[in-house]
Amino acid sequence: MRSPRILLFLTIMQLIGMNVSFAQTKSISDRYLEIGNTKKAIEGYKKDYNAQISRSAKELRAYLVARAYALDGKKDSTFRYLSIAYASNNSVKVLRDPAFYYFWEGDTWNAFANNVILKSENNHGKYKDLDTSRKLWRMRAEWEVLSYNSNVAKLSGLGESSISRFFDRIKDRLQREQYVFLEHYVTENGWPKNSQLGKNATLTAAMIVYQGSKEQIEKYLPYIKESCIHNETSWYLYAYIYDRLCVYNDQPQKYGTQLVDIDGVHKGLYRVENRDKINDYRADMGLTTVEKYLLYGDDIWAAY
Known part of the structure; x- marks a missing residue:
């Protein structure tokens, strides 16, 4: 028996590092970026960036602006906003973010990447x-x-x-x-x-x-x-891979991580072995409740 069509990695946009999963959590700018309309996405993200917000929030929004500029091929604007985003950030997520993939060559990127790694090592060890x-x-x-x-x-x-x-x-x-x-x-x-x-x-x-x-x-x-x-x-990675094997074997999943398309628009859980205990199982793996998951997603592939 063939497995149902699984939503591999939840959604594509979740995979590329955006904290959005389902329609009710996506901003208009996220939607524009998802369909490749980078100019409209930049316009929306910059509007959010220019609002009166805290420094940490401004750095986060600067990162979203930088990503959109990168996908639009604007190198200078990309690095201008990346410098703002990484003023106090020590995460290496940018070094595996596909939005910046086409700028991964040259002295500008190498200098930026080396600085990111140095800051990460200073905070987390070599x-x-x-x-x-x-x-x-x-x-x-x-x-x-x-x-x-x-x-x-x-x-x-x-x-x-x-x-x-x-x-x-x-x-x-x-x-x-x-x-x-x-x-x-x-x-x-x-x-x-x-x-x-x-x-x-x-x-x-x-x-x-x-x-x-x-x-x-x-x-x-x-x-x-x-x-x-x-x-x-991390245990939650084990949970996702364990459940995926259950799908391959046409067996109920344990942790409720695997989703199926219902009608091309709505999404639901692939069948589970114990609905009453599923949130206990998920908690043991460091995952949120299945109810929150269906609303917002786990975003387990997000950067550290």
Whole structure:
């Protein structure tokens, strides 16, 4: 029996780092960005940025403006707003954000990236294998930039066009390449650890498995569970991957992470094994209640 069409990674926009999941939580600017209308998105985000708000809120909104400018190809404006966004920020999320993927070359980006890493290490400690961390950050961005463009093509009415199929084929090839990289790394070093690579990198490793085949998930789910036991991977990642394997096996999910399309507009849970205890199971994994999840999403792939 074939599995129902699962909303892989919740929604594409959730994957690329925006704290939006379903219609009632998206701003007008988010909607414009989702369909590729970057100029309207910039206009809306800048209006929010120019409001009388706290410094931390202004930095967050500056980041949204920078992302929209990046997707519009405006390099100078992108870095101007990134400098504002990172005035006191020490997160490396920008280094795996697909919005900035096309600016990942040249002295301007290298200087910015090195400063971000330095600030992150000053606050969270040294990366023990920075080269691998950076490779995994880049892998995530490469996958997500393809997902974004594929989604824009579909939302623009291209549907099953040759352009949409082209993006899907590249995504399939990229997934295979990333899995080979992960397989080699695990063979040599064991499952990626937070203490070695940082949470953004280990999250990417989990994402590679999550988007993989049934056999790939079956192979690495025990590794991920063992890593969670030793606090080297977050339990909620295990919950998502465990539930995805349940879907592959046509079995009820335990943690209520997997969604299905109902009618092309509305979304609901794939069937669960125990509706009465599902929120207890989710709490054990560090997830919000299923009721909140259905309203707002977990945004588990957001940056640290």
